[in-house]
Amino acid sequence: MSSYDGKKLGALHRHLHAHMPSDPALRVKALESLAIEKGLVAQETIDTWVEMYSEKVGPKRGAQVVARSWTDPAFRERLLDDAGQAIKEFGFEGHATEHLRAVENTPDTHNLVVCTLCSCYPFAVLGMSPIWYRSAAYRARAVKDPRKVLEEFDVALNDDIKIHVWDSTAELRYLVIPERPDGTEGWEEDRLASLVTRNAMIGTQRDLKVT
C-alpha cells in the first residue's frame, strides 16, 4: 500500500538533485559561461589562475626577493631602482607587478602599504591579499591613523620613527623590504627567506623573529 508523505518526498527531491549553488555563485556561473561563449576569456585561463592563486603563488616569493636583497647588495640596488624588472630574475613577473616599487625600512623609517581605492596588491610576489587588507576599515584607517593601526598589529613604533604610507594604484604597487634581523649573519638565502612574513612585506609587522 502506498501513501503520500509530502515532507518525505520533498526531502528526497532535494537529495536527488545536485547541490544548488548560492545566489552569487550562480551569478558568477552565468557571467563566466557567457564570457567564455563570447570568446572574451578562455576556460583554461580562468582555471589556471584559480589553481595558481588558491594553492601555489604566495608570499614565499616575496620572501625570496627580500632575502636576496639582504645578501646581494647589487640586487638590492636593482630592486630599489626598478622592482618590476628585478623580480624577473626570479621569473615572478606577472599579474599586477609590471610596475612594482620596493621600499626599504630603516632604523628611523617604517613603510606601510594600503590601497585606499580598492585592493591593488602585488599578487605575483605576495599571492592573494589577506582579508583585512581589503577591508574598508584598513583602507580608511591606514592613511588616517597609521600609528594606531600598527599598534593593533602589535607594532609599537617610537615617536622618532617616521611612517611612510604608500597608497597602491592600478599602475603602481609596493613591496616593503623589512630590515634584516640581528643574529642572522652568514645565513643562506633560503633560511633568511623563511623569516620573512607576508605582513612584514605589507608593513604591518616590523621586527622579524629569528627562529
Added chain:
Amino acid sequence: MFAPDDPLKPPGNRFSEPWQATILAMATAMIREGHFSQDDWAHALGAALKQAEDNGQPDTEETYFLAALSALESLSETSGIAAKDRSARKTAWGNAYRRTPHGQPVNL
C-alpha cells in the same frame, strides 16, 4: 581592531568560496585580453566598495566579493554581456541544478 597573524594557525584556503576566486580570475583574464584596463577595474571595484559601504553593508569578505562581482558585471556590459542575458543565464543554471540528480555533472 586588527591583530597580528597567529603563527600557529594553519594556512587555510585563500578563498572561502570557489566563486570568489573565479571573479578575480575573470577580471585578470579580461584585463589581459584587453577588454578593460587595470585602471578601469580598480575604479569600478572602488566604486562598488564605496557603494556597499554607503549602503551600510558589513565590512566582510563576502561584501568585498559581492562588490567585486558587481564591478565585473558592469564592466562586462561594455563587452556585450547585457544584464538581461546574465539574468536569463542565471535562471537557466538554476533550473539545470534543480533537474540534475546529485552527483551528475550539471549542464545547461
